[in-house]
Amino acid sequence: MNLNNNNNSRKREQTRQALIKSTYEQVLSRGGEKITIQDITEAAEVGLGTFYNYFETKQLAFEAVLQDIHDQFSDALNVIRQPLKDPATSFAVTLQYCLTQAEDNRDWHALIEFCGIRDQRQLYQNADQLLHDLQRGAKGGRFKVDDPILTHSLIMGMLRHVSLEIRKGNLARSAISETTRHILRMLGLPDQVAKALTQMPMPPVPVPRRIETSLTILATA
Amino acid sequence: MNLNNNNNSRKREQTRQALIKSTYEQVLSRGGEKITIQDITEAAEVGLGTFYNYFETKQLAFEAVLQDIHDQFSDALNVIRQPLKDPATSFAVTLQYCLTQAEDNRDWHALIEFCGIRDQRQLYQNADQLLHDLQRGAKGGRFKVDDPILTHSLIMGMLRHVSLEIRKGNLARSAISETTRHILRMLGLPDQVAKALTQMPMPPVPVPRRIETSLTILATA
C-alpha cells in the first residue's frame, strides 16, 4: 500500500520531469518557432492528453521549466558561496561563476524571451546576492562606492553583455577574468588584489542532483 | 499621366507609412501579446486586404518598423556628432544621447525581442560609432585603454542595462550623467574632465523630417 503509493508518486515525478525536459529541449532546438503540445508529448513519449495531467496550460509548463533551471543555477551558486566570508572574495567568485555560466545563461534568456515572461526579476535573484555583497563590502570599507545602486546596475549590464559576447564568440574566454578585474578595480580594489582574486581557483562545484536528471542528460544528447 | 503616377506613388507611400506607424503603436501598446493583422489594419484605418499590398508577411512589417526607427535614430545621432572633432567629446555626447534615448531604446528593444530578430548587429550601428571614438581616443592618447574591444563591450552592457533601469524607474534620471562620468573615468580621464564633459549642454537636435511624420505624431498620441 504505502509502497504502492510511493511507486506511484515516483512515476508521477518521472513523467513530470520527462515533460519538463522535453519542453526545454524543444525550446532550445527550435528557437522562437511555435512549439505545439504535441511536439512536447511526442518528444517525451507520452500521450497527448497526459500533458494536461501535469500542467493546466502550456504557459505553466514553460514556467515550470524556468523554475527548474533557475533552481539548479541558484542551488549551485549557493553551495559555492556558502563557505565564503569575505565580501570581495564572495563577489569575485559570484561574478566569475555567472560569467562562466554564459552558456546556460544564454539558454536562460532564450527561454525567457520565448516564454514571454515580462518581469525578469526572478532572473536576477543572483543579482540580489551581488548587491548584498556590494553593500556589505561598502559598509565594511572593503569597496569604495558612492552609489551602490547605480554601480550595481553598471555591473549587471556588463555581466549580461559580456556573457552574450563570449557566447557569440565575439570575446575570448579570457574576458571572464579581465571583466572581473575591471569590475573589482571599479570598486576601488588595488589592481594587485583584483588580479589575485581573479586568479583564485574556482571552488569545485558540487552538481545538484536534479541537474543530473535533466540538464546533464541534455548536454550529452 | 506623370501626374497620375506621382499621385499614386504618393498615396502608396502614405498608406505604407500609416501601416508602419500603426504596427509600431500596436507593438508598444500591447507588449508581447499576439498582434493580429486585423489589429494593425484597423488601427491604420485601412481594409484588411490592404496590408498584403504592402507586406508579404507580418514579420516583414515588423522589420520595416525596425528599419524605420533605426534610420531615425541614426540620422539624428549623425547630425549631432558631425560637428564634433574631439573623440572624448564625441564619445561623451554619444553616450548621453544613447542614454537619453532610453525611452525609444526601450521600445526598440521591445520591438526586437518581440519581432524575434536574431542578429542584433544592426541595432548596434551606433555601437560602431562608439568603438570608433574609443579607438581614435586610444591612439591619440586621450584614453587609456588596454583592450578596446573588451572595454567597448563593458560599456555597451552598461549602456543597455542603465537605459532599461531608467526606463523602469529603478534609476533616477541623474544616472545618465553619473554613468557617463563613470565610463569616462574608466577610460582614464581625470574626474574633473569627466564631470565637465558630462555637464556640457547637449547640442540642440534638429529633428529629421521623417520623425515628424511618424514618431512625433506617435509621441503625442
Added chain:
Amino acid sequence: MNLNNNNNSRKREQTRQALIKSTYEQVLSRGGEKITIQDITEAAEVGLGTFYNYFETKQLAFEAVLQDIHDQFSDALNVIRQPLKDPATSFAVTLQYCLTQAEDNRDWHALIEFCGIRDQRQLYQNADQLLHDLQRGAKGGRFKVDDPILTHSLIMGMLRHVSLEIRKGNLARSAISETTRHILRMLGLPDQVAKALTQMPMPPVPVPRRIETSLTILATA
C-alpha cells in the same frame, strides 16, 4: 487496453469513411463547383478540425475517394471474371459490366476531372483486363485482330463514350448489348456468336462488403 486500442481504431475508421463518403457526395451533387472543407465536414457531421486529423489536404481526400471507388469496382469485376475461362466470354462479360456501370463510371469521370488527377492509368485497370483477354483471344485464334493495341484503343474509346451517352439519356439502354455486339464483330466473331454472347445472362454480382458500407448507403440516400 487492447480493447481500448481496438475501439479507437474502429472509431477512426468510421470517421474516415464518413469523411470519404461525404466528400464523394459533395463532388457528385455540386459538380465542378468549389467544395470547401466545411461543406465536407458539415455533411459528415463532424467538426471542421476533424478533417485535418485524417487528410492533410483536400486533394488527398479526393484521392482517397477515388481509391475507394476504384477498389470497389475492381473487386466486383474480379469476382465476376474469375470463373470464366474462354477469352471471348470473359471479354463480353467485362464489356457489359463496364457499360452497365455507366452510372458509376460517369461519377468516376466526374471525380477525376474534378480532382484533377492527371495520370488516369489507374482508371483503366480494367482496361488491362480487356487487353489481356484480347491478346489471349488473338493468340488462340478466337479473335482476328491485326493490331491489338490500336483495336484496344478503339474499344476503350467506344466504351467510354457510350457509357456517357447512356448516362445522359442520348442512347437507350439497349445500346449496351448493341455496342458489345458491334465490338465482338469487329474482333471477327460471326454475328451469331456475337449475339449469343451478348444475350448471356450476367452472372449475379456478389456485392463486396465495402460497397455495403459506403456506396449502397449512398445510392439510397
Added chain:
Amino acid sequence: MNLNNNNNSRKREQTRQALIKSTYEQVLSRGGEKITIQDITEAAEVGLGTFYNYFETKQLAFEAVLQDIHDQFSDALNVIRQPLKDPATSFAVTLQYCLTQAEDNRDWHALIEFCGIRDQRQLYQNADQLLHDLQRGAKGGRFKVDDPILTHSLIMGMLRHVSLEIRKGNLARSAISETTRHILRMLGLPDQVAKALTQMPMPPVPVPRRIETSLTILATA
C-alpha cells in the same frame, strides 16, 4: 474623326486579343493551378483594371477563349469540307482532320475541364457534321448502317480516345489512317475503298486569319 474611330476600335480589338491570348497561355502553361486575373493582365502587359473593360468576369474571359479556339477549328474544317460532295470522302477527310488536330484537341479539352463548362455540346459541333455525312451516306446507300445514332456514338468515342492516345505517345501517328480505315470498314465500305480514301492527300488547309494572330504566335513562343 472616322479615322480616329477606326484606330480606336482597332486598338480595342488588339487589347482584347492580347487578353484572350494571355489567358490561353496561362491555362496551358499552368494546368489546373489557380490563375489569377493579375497573372493574365501581367502576361498581357496591361493594367489590372483593364481586364474589366473587356470582360465582366473571369469566367467570361475563359469562355471567350473557348469560343475563339472553337471558331478557328470550325472555320478551318469548313474550308476543307466545302468543296467535297461525296459523303464518304467528306467523312474520311473530316475524320482525319479531327485526328490530326489531336494536339489542339488536347488543349481544347484541358481548357474545357479547366473552365468547368459542363455542357460540352459546342465541343462537338464537328460531331454534327460527321453525323450529317453519316446519315447522308446511309440514305444514299454509300454506307451500311443499322442505327446511325449508335454508330455515330461509337465513332465519336473512338476519335476522342485515339486523339488522346496519340497525343500521349501511346499510339503511333500511323494510327490516324488505321483508325479511319477501321471506321470506314465498319460503315460497310470494302477495305480497298477504305484504304484509298485514307490515302487521299489532305487538301491544303488555308489557315484562317485569326489563327495567325493568336495560335501561331503561341506555337512559336
Added chain:
DNA sequence: CATGAATGAGGATTCATTCAT
C-alpha cells in the same frame, strides 16, 4: 491516470471586383 479523437475559435492569406483618378 493515460490516452487520443474531436472540436472550433482564431488567425493568415487570397483574389475577384470596385472605383477614384
Added chain:
DNA sequence: TATGAATGAATCCTCATTCAT
C-alpha cells in the same frame, strides 16, 4: 479608356483544450 490601390468575403489551416473510454 487605362490604371492600380483598396477592399473584405471566403477559405484554409492550426492547435490548445476537452472529454469519453
